[in-house]
Amino acid sequence: MCRIAGIINFNWSTEKNQQTVENICHLLKHGGPDDGGIFTSENGALVLGNRRLALVDLSQAGHQPMHYQNRFTITYNGELYNYLELKNQLIQLGHQFSNHTDTEVILAAFAEWNVQAFEKFNGMFAFALFDQTNEMLYVVRDAVGIKPLYYSVKDEQLVFASEVNALKIVDFNWTKNEHWPVFLMAYGHIPEPYTTFKEVSTLHKGSYIKYDLKHRKHSIQSYSFYSFNQDLHVGDNFKSTIRNQIENGVKSQLVADAPVGVFLSGGIDSSILALIADQHKKDGIQSLSIYFNENEYSEKKYQDMVMSKLNGEKHQFLLSKDDFQNHLPQVLQSMDLPSCDGINTWFISKHAKELGLKAVLSGIGADELFGGYPSFQRMSLTRKLSLTPDFLLNIFKKNTKKPFNRIAYLGMEGIKGIYLFMRGHYNVHEIATYLEADEREIWNIINDNPMMGDIKQLPTQNQASWMEFNLYMQNQLLKDADVMSMAHGVEIRVPFLDQALVKTMFSVNANDKFSGKLPKQLLIDSCKDILPEQVWNRPKMGFSFPFSNWMKNNSYLEDLMQDSNKNTKSYYNDFKQGNLHWSQMMSLMIMKTRHEA
C-alpha cells in the first residue's frame, strides 16, 4: 500500500507539474515511508507520483511509478489478493514479468484486457495507469471503496491524490465547500462524493476516470458494483461455504513479504480473524489489543480468552487517560477529511508501527454483511414510521427537543432520511443553532446533497445492510481506518470485504441470512468451533470507549474552547454535563481547529 498523486495540466510548464506532484507526495510521505518516485509524460503535461509502503517484493524492483512494455506506467496504492492467479493466466497468454509485485500484474492485465481487466481485480486499490500509445490516463478505485481517491477536473486540468489535505498545496484557486460543517454535524463525517473543497470529489467506488489527453476530455465510468439479490438459500453446507470464504479471504490477505498482524478487540469479528489467521501462519499471528483501566469499557477479559488460543505473539496495550491527553492534538492533525471518530484506530496503528508491523487485519465489514448493528432490527419499524404523513413529520421539525427533532429526518426522501434518523449525529435544530443558520437552509442543504434514491424494493434487513455498507462503512469506517493507519505508515486489511464473501452475502436470501436469535448468527455458526462461547454469547456492552470522561477533563480541549463563541461554549457545557456524546464533541473540536467555529 502506498500513497499516490498525479496531475494533467497543459498550461503549466513540465517543471511546475513535476514540482506540484513532488509537493503533494511530500505531504503524503507518512503513508509511504519506504520509497518515492515520479513519472513525467513526454509532453510534460502529465506527471504521476508515488510514495511507497513496501509489502510485496520489498526490493527496488517494486519502485513506482512502474513501467510495462515501454507503453504503460502505473502509480498504485493497494493490494491485489488474486494477483498470483492472474499472473499465471497472463503468463499463459504470453506475458513476461520482471518482478514479484502485484503492481506489474495490474499493468500486464491492462495490457491484455484493457478496462475489462479492472473487474478481474480482487483487492483494495486506487491507481492511475497511463497508456502512452493511446495517450489515455485511467484513474481507478476498487469496487468496495476501501482505498480512497480524491480528484478534481476543471478546465481540462485533472489532479488527484490519496488525501484531500495534500491537494491544498496545488497552486489552484480552491474554494471551500461551505456545506462541510453541516455535513459533519449531520452525519459525523463528509459523505461521498463531497469533500471540504467544492472542486474536489471522491471517486465513486468501482469506477474509473478515463482522461483522453489527445482530445483533453474525460469521462467517469462504472466497472463493477455489488447489489443485493435473493438467489442463495442457507442450506446444510452453507455455513461451511461461508467459513471457507472467510478462510480464503484471510489466507490471501496474509500474503506479504513484510510482517502482518491482527487487531484483536475481543469482539466476534476480530476474534474470528485472529483465530483463523493464527492457523494459517507458520508461527501464528501477532495480535494487538487495546484495553482500558476503566473496567466497564475494557474488553480485556475477552481478548485474554482468544489470546490463550493463539500461537503468535500477543500484545496488549493499555490506553490511558494520559496517552489520550498527550496525543489528542496529533490525532486531530492526522485526520484528512473531518470525522467524528477514528481515535481508537490511530492508537492501535501507532502500536502496530512500534512493533514493526506493516499491515494489520481488521474486522470491518462483518457487522454490515452479517447484521451486527441495531439498525437490522429497527429498520422495519422505522420504515413504517417514515410512512407518517409529511404534515405530521413537519411538526417534529418545530420541536427543538432532541429525540423529537430527529424524527423529522424521516420526512426526507429515500434511505437518507432513515439513515439520519438512525445514525444522525446532530439534529437540524442543533446544527442550525450552532452554525447560526436558518433551519430551512440546513434542511435544503441536507435534502439536496447528496441525493439518494430509495431502496425500499429490498427486504427490510437488506435495506439496513445496504445502508450500513454503503453509507456508514463507506463514509466513516473505511475512511477513518485508512487515514488513521496511514498516519503511522501501517496498512489495514479487511478480509471480511473480500470479493467472494461480499458477493455471497449480498446474494443470500435475507430471511435466511438474518433468521438467527443473535445478531450475526450466521457468522457465529460458521465459526463456532474455534470461537470461545464467552465471546459470542456475552452481555452487550453499552459503551465501547471511556473517551467522554477523558475529554471532560482534557486540558487541550479546555484551551481550544477558551476563546470560542457563545454557541461553541454552550455546546461544550452541554458536553460537560453529559448531554453530548464524545463523538459530537469531536466534531466541534475539528470545526474549531479548522476555524469553522
Added chain:
Amino acid sequence: MKHKRILFLSLRIFSATGGIEKVCRILGKALFENTFSGNCSLEIYSSHDTMKHSNNNAYFPSDYFSGFSNNRFEFLNAAFFKGLKSDVVILSHINLLPVGWLIKRFSPKTKLVMLAHGIEVWSLPLGIKKKMLNACDEILCVSQFTKDEMIKLHGDVSKKYSVLNNCLDPFLPILSSQNYSIDLRNKYGFTPSDKILFTLTRMDATERYKGYDRVLQAMALLIKEMPDLKYIIGGSYDEIEKKKIDELIYELGLKDNVVITGFISDENLKDYFLMSDVYVMPSYNEGFGIVFIEAMYYGLPVIAGNKDGSVDALLNGKLGTLIDPMDIEALKNTIEDNFELNKKVKVDTDVLMANFGYEVYKEKINWILN
C-alpha cells in the same frame, strides 16, 4: 447535472435481447453513472421484468431497479406517484406514453422525455397517443429517419424532436490479438477460403424488411463466379418464415451456401462477427440498426439500405456502403466489391468511436437532460 430526481420507465430491460432493451440497459448505465456526482437520484422501473431479471447485470446495481413482473396496475400506480415527485421522467417506449401523459398532467414541472426507436412509432396508428405526444418535452429519436417519420405522421412539433443515435455497448469484448474460435468455422463446415456474409436478425414475417431474402437473390446471381460464398443468417426465427426461407434457398440452389443458426447468445456473437467477412442487411425500415455499428466495431465492412435509419448508423456512407435496398443488382455488385481489396470500404475505428462510442452517447444524454 443540476439536482434532479430521475425516473426511467421501461417495458423490458433484461428479459429480452432486442435493440430497444439494449438501449435501455446502456441508458440505465449512463444514468447510474450520473448519480456519482451526488446531484441526482435515479429509479428505474420495468413493467415486464421481474426483480430477478436484474440480478448480476453489469449495467447498474439492482438497488436502483424495480421490476413489476407484468403487474400493470402496480407498475402504473408506482410510476405515477414516483413520477409526480420526479424532476425528469424518461419513457423508453411510446407504449408508456399514457402514464407519462398522466404524470405531466398532475405535475407540469416534471420534464417528460420519450425515446422513439423505430417501427413502434410509425407502424401503427397512434390514436389517442398522438395527442399525448404533446405532453412530451423532448422526443429523442434514434435517427434522423425516425425523426422525419415522426414529423411526417404526427405533425411538425420539431422543437421537441432531437436525434440521439444509439451507441456501442460498453461491454462489448475488447478486441485483442485473439481471433475467433476456429471451432465455429468447423461447426458449419466452412473452409478457410470461404467468403462469409452475415446478417443478424429475428427472422419473422413482420421483420422481412431486413432484406435477408434479397441477399439470397443477390447470392444466386453471384454464386457461379463465387462458389465459395457463404451466408449466415443468425437470430431466432418463427417456423413459418423459416419454412419460406428454406424453400427460397432450395429454389435458388443455395442450400450448401446458407446457414440459418437460430438464436445466438451475446457471448457467442463475437465469434460470428469475427468469422464473417461482410455484414449485409439491406433493410428499408430500420430505426437505426445497432447491429451495423457492432459489426463495424468488429472490423466488418457493412452493406446497408439507404432508405432508413441505417443511413445514420453508417454515417451517410462514411463508414460503409449504402445501397437502394430493393435493388438486387446493386446488392450483388456491392457484395462482389467488398471482396475486392481495392474496393472494400474499410471501417475507420476512430470515426466509429467518435460518433457511436458510449462516452459520446453519455455526453449527449447529459446535455439533453440539462
